[in-house]
Amino acid sequence: MNATARSTTTVAADAVETTAAGLAAEISTWFGENARDLPWRRAGFSAWGTLVSEFMLQQTPVNRVIPRLAEWLERWPTPGDLASVPPGEAVRAWASLGYPRRALWLHAAAVEITERHGGVVPHDVDDLLALTGIGDYTARAVAAFAYGHRHPVVDTNTRRVIARAVAGQAEPAPPSRRRDLEAMSQLLPEETVAAAVFNAAIMELGAVVCTSRSPRCEACPIRDACAWRAAGYPEYAGPKKAVQKKFEGSDRQVRGLIMAELRATHHPVTAAEIESLWPDAVQRDRALAGLLADGLAVCVDTGMYALSQG
DNA sequence: AATCCGGGGGT
DNA sequence: ACCCCAGGATT
Structure with missing residues (x-):
């Protein structure tokens, strides 16, 4: 059952409206009042800055990214600046962010942007997808956050919020590009600016409230519409995630x-x-x-x- | 679909 | 100890 299917239920005046539009509005309003002050949300932050931040945020938490991002953008304010140095310099400046081939791929993407796109981060999702190290999430994130285009952006936080609030499950099923984009498309506001805000808002909700462990439901703006809460917080019944091998000795x-x-x-x-x-x-x-x-x-x-x- | 790929912090 | 993190490429 999705949010639209539940929308026929009449709710009390102060309850969260459970239409797709209602969910998006509640989450976006909450975001407007509670968004963290992050560098890539500052006015005038460049598209290149957004792209760099998204590379760094691939599997590295926000708080560890912030200081490296500032260093990078001061040193290499444009794609051409990064493209002009050896890739090893990018790897060195990546420091201990982890998965250093992301630094190599980001450098390669900078070269490609310089050579194929005149040094301008492309707007088009397919052009972005063609860049080294940019996949389904990052391409849409750059198009939506750097340029304000209307695309569904689905990261791990978004997947978790939808799994809980809409599907009533404790955890999302394993990632599926088609299913995930379809589910997010159901919620995404039609209006362009509202869509961009909502993409960021639902990610933020998953990052700071609807967290993987110990979700802070008491602080959630859509708790009254949450299918998982309504169902009594059932445990996840789907396929278990593979236990990752321990780092020590690997x-x-x-x-x-x-x-x-x-x-x-x-x-x-x-x-x-x-x-x-x-x-x-x-x-x-x-x-x-x-x-x-x-x-x-x-x-x-x-x-x-x-x-x-x- | 499964595996590989860093490193650090929260629980 | 174990889990999770604004994922992507490769096989």
Whole structure:
């Protein structure tokens, strides 16, 4: 059952109206009064800034992104500025945001924007999707937030809010591009500006109120319309998410140690220095080989490694 | 559809 | 200890 299907129910005057339009209006009003003051919400924030922020926010929490974003935009205020430096500089400046190939991909996207789009971040979702490292979420987020275009934007927060408020389930089903966009389209206001606001508003609600664990339902603007609440907060019955392997002792940890060493120095790192980072030679070699294959590290001489020079 | 890919903070 | 985080690419 979706919000539209429940819309025939007459509700008390002070209750949240449970039409799609009513839900969107309530969430957007709440957002207007409770939105966090984030850099990418400042007036005049550039489309390039939005794109950089969205890359950084791919699996890295807001609070860790903010300081790096400021550094990046001061150093590389346009795509052309980033495109003009070696990719290794982007990887170094990425610091410990995690998943450093995002830095490589962001650099590649900057080059593509410079070469194919005259240095202007494209408006068109398909043009954005064609850029390295930009997928379904980021393409729509840039089009909607940087340029105000009307597109459904679906991130993990949005998926969770819809799963609860509309579908009455504790957690969203595994991501499905078509289903997720369809569900969000049902809620998205027709009017362009209202749509852009709502895209941000529902994400914010999921980020600060309708959180994955310990949701703050008492502070939720649509608690009276929430299907999950109405159903008595049933537990999630769908397929279990795969338990991610523990970080300690993983290849990812070893890759991270090597990358930290490469970032820390401005001269090539020797094989001996890399050896000192991890005792297991097989795993160490596998990690280094992976970094070389990914282009995150390069072999500048026999047994000498560095960040990508260009 | 499943796996891989960092790192840090909340519970 | 375990979970989660404004995901995307690859197989």
